[in-house]
Amino acid sequence: MSPKKSAKLVEELTSVAHRRQIAERPDRWFAGLSVRDAQVLTRHLESLGDAGLPLRLGVIHTYTSDLLDPWLKLHATVQGLDLQTYHAPYGLNLLEAQTGSGLEQHAPDITLFMLQREDLHPDLARPVSGLPADRKDRLKQEIVERLSQVLSQFRRTVGGLMLVSLLPSVQGACLGQLDRHSERSENAWWHGLREQIAAHLRDHLDATILLDEEQLINQVGRDHFFDRRYWYASRFPFTPLAANEFARVIVGFGVLLKRPKAKVIVLDADNTLWGGIIGEDGLHGIGLGQDYPGNAFVDFQRRLLDFQQRGFVLALCSKNNPDDLQEVLDKHPHQVLRDEHFVARRVNWEPKPANIRALAQELNLGLDSFIFVDDSDHECAMVRQELPQVEVIQTPKNAVAVPTCLEQLARLEILSLTDEDLKKTQMYTQERQRRELRDSLDGQGEDITGYLRSLDMKMSIQLNPVAHVARLSQLSQKTNQFNLTTRRYDEQQVADFIGSPDWTVASFSLADVFGDSGIVGLMLVRHSPDDAESVAIDTLLMSCRVIGRRAESAFLYAVLNRLAEIGIKRVSAEYLPTAKNKLVEQFFDDHAFSDTGDKRYVCELGDAQREALQALPIDVTLE
Amino acid sequence: MSMIDDVRRVIADTLNLSEDKIDENSSSETIDAWDSLAQVNLMMAIEQTFDLELEVEDFMKLNSVSAIAGFIEANS
Structure with missing residues (x-):
């Protein structure tokens, strides 16, 4: 520029x-x-x-990091975050990993490691290319072990997210143009190493992510990424362009930690999914196909499928004749998104804020998990005005800019990816089928119990499920409505609870004739240090995906029964009100807990819970 | 005179200072916030604002309002 x-x-x-x-x-x-x-x-x-929400960043660095400050500050203020940054003294110093260190006292939400390749191993000061194959493999292992040891030390003292970045080489590939082709390729070796590091972090260190700086280089180009003058003079590698981009990515992780999770992308149709207006231009007149501008819209639709792979679901909200729109979904040869890609839709002439509210109700999700995409000034302004919780992106007027219009949105990035995320669209579709079954049984005069029995539900409860740490932390971070205490725990904390004899951690999944929900519920029970017969429910939450099927009751009773079996006699619990969890205000009252005042409860365990569980239309197994 | 004012404004914006704190005699010696880190940011800002390329050798010399203004006048 x-x-x-x-x-x-x-x-x-x-x-x-x-x-x-x-x-x-x-x-x-x-x-x-x-x-x-x-x-x-x-x-x-x-x-x-x-700038309301505080974001605390700690930086461990082996090259100059303070020069990022103006860029970090810029992106944080853009996102409404109040950034406080601590730059540790220069070097990958384990002193910072000790209790009482500057880093620990800063209590960072994010700890960023800005490392150079040479920090990983002294042998990396010389070319790797010429080393014997077995030495190259051993070198990788040694590096992963060293890095893992260092990061584990930090993991023990700092909470929050750890981001590990490796500065790419200022120089090009070792073997020049042949590097990609050669079996001695150094780039290929580095690529393999990064994969090994990432795999190790995934398996062994909670909430620790390897940042891909190669992706940044690809974004801005190597010549625009490094400024050798500042690198050689001040050990600061980045051009303003790269520093800006790097800072944007780091702050983006802060957004994911601090702002409500996005879950749904609500899309307008005309001039958003295709160029032109279907009601006027007709099936063959809209811009969607191999030539400009239709090819840009095909690309945008293709990109929306990528967001679906990240676990976001798509919904439609457009002012069209439903038949016109359906014709495009069914018949247009270049339409990428079809019926099965949308979990819900409102295609009518009602005001969009009302339609978005209806979608939120149908999907059982809060409005602050919605991102609305529309080309119209008027619709965007109206939704911004009436639904301030909804993030609004206006589709660019210029078709060329459409495919990338969601790229800079921090809330469409993800911190983890679970099996549940990949199946989300399918699960919402199953939920729609359940609703249709309920409505049809309702029409035949059947009551809700008849409907629930017809679902043939099977609940599987996992106790202390180490394998599900990522999913359970995700649930704790994301669940707002069916959440009795809304305590947020990261992966590290969940893993600690599972490993501790003072806690019982339970999760559940629910299967029925339409499909399996995946892990959708979490209960954290704290054992009393001085009374072996008492426990307290620290957390009880459930994804809204399974609401209305008595799963919450089955889960609670089954876990209480298990606690009774190991000698627990008394359970205390509490309801902590938030702006969003009114839904469960009466939950403990409804499950025979006695209110001791101030929404604090106790419950004596006995036959009542066993009988209540048996009366439910759900078959429960405990693993 | 206007080049001096332009430079004063760039320095004020970049170092987060009020413009009246900087006059034509200001330098890294007289302004606390103008430390070695600020110097790097300032060099980037000068390059970007006046559309010129500096050499590493210039970085150290350009440590006062008058030096910067003189350099820009001679090189643009």
Whole structure:
């Protein structure tokens, strides 16, 4: 970006009075901003007074990291985060991993490791290419072990997320143009090493992620990524362009930790999924196909499938004749998204805020998990105005910019990927089928019990399920409505509970004639240190996906029965109200707990729970 | 005179200072916030604002308002 363009952009942005309008711009406006303009914009955003949520970042680095500060600050203020950064003294120093260190006292939400390749092993100071094959393999193992040891030390003292970044080589490939082709390829060796490191972190270290800086290099290009002058003079490798992009990615992880999780992408149809208007242009007149501008919309639809792979679900909200829209979904040869890709839809002439509210109700999800994509100024403004919880992205007018309009959205990144995420669209479809069955039984005069029996439900409860740490932490972070205490735990904490004799951790999955829910419920029970017969329910939550099938009762009673079997006589519990969990306000009252005042409860274990479990239309097994 | 003012503004914006804290005689010696890290940010800001390329050798010399203004006038 030229100095003039950067200054002009900042002039435009500093006249915007709402932070969200900058944060929700569908272009990469920040790419190429000058450091001076970044500072000016940051001050403007700070003056809007909308930086509420604190984000604490700790940086362990073996090259200059403080020069990232203006960029980190910029992206944090854009996202409404109040960033506090601690830069440890230079070096990969284990002193920082000790109790009482500057890092530990900073209590970071994110600890970022900015490492160079040479930090991993002294042998990396020379080419790897010429080493014998077995030495190369051993070197990889030694590196993974060393790195793992260091990171484990940090993992023991700092909570939150750990991000490990490896600065790519300032130089090109060892063997030049032949590097990709050769069996001695150094790039291939590095690629293999990074895979091994990532696999090791996945399996052995909780909430520790290897950042792919190669992806950043691909994004901005190697020549635009490194500035050798600052590298050799000040050990700062990045051009402003790269620093900006790197900071955006780091802050993006903060957004994932701090802001409500996005779950649904609600899409308009005309001029969003295709160019033009189906009601006017007709099936063969809309822009969707191999030529411009239709090819851009095909690409956008293809990209939406990628978001589905990350665990987001798609829904439609458009003002069309339902038959016109259906014709595109069924018959257009270049339409990528078909019926099965949308978990719900509102295709009608009602106002969109009302339709989005109806979608939230149908899917049993909070409005703050919605991202709304629409090309119309009017619709976007109306949804922003009436549903401030919904993130609104306006589809660019320019077709070329459409396929990438969701790329800079931090909330469409993910921290983990579980089997449940991949099956989400399918699960919502099953839920729709259940609803249809219920409605049809209802029409035949059957009551709810008849419907529940017809589902043939089987619940499987896992006790202390080490294999599900990622999913359970995800549930604890994401579940808002069916959550009695809304305590958020990261993977590390969940793993600690599972490993501790003072806690009982239970999870469950529910299968019925339509399919298996995957892991959808979590209960954390704390044993009393001075009374072997008493426990307290620290957490009880359930995904809204299985609401309305008595699963919560079966889960609670089955776990209580198990506790009774190991000699527990008394259970205490509490309901902590939030803006979102009114749904479960009466949960303990409804399950025969006695209210001791202030929504605190006790329950004596005995036959009552066993009988209650037997009366439920769910077959329960405990693993 | 206007080049001096332009430079003062860039320094003020980049180092997060009020413009009236910087005059034509200001330098890294007289301004606390103008430390070695700030110097790197300032060099980037000068390059980006005035659309020029600096050499590493220039970094150390460009440590005052007058030096920077003189350099820009001579090189653009």
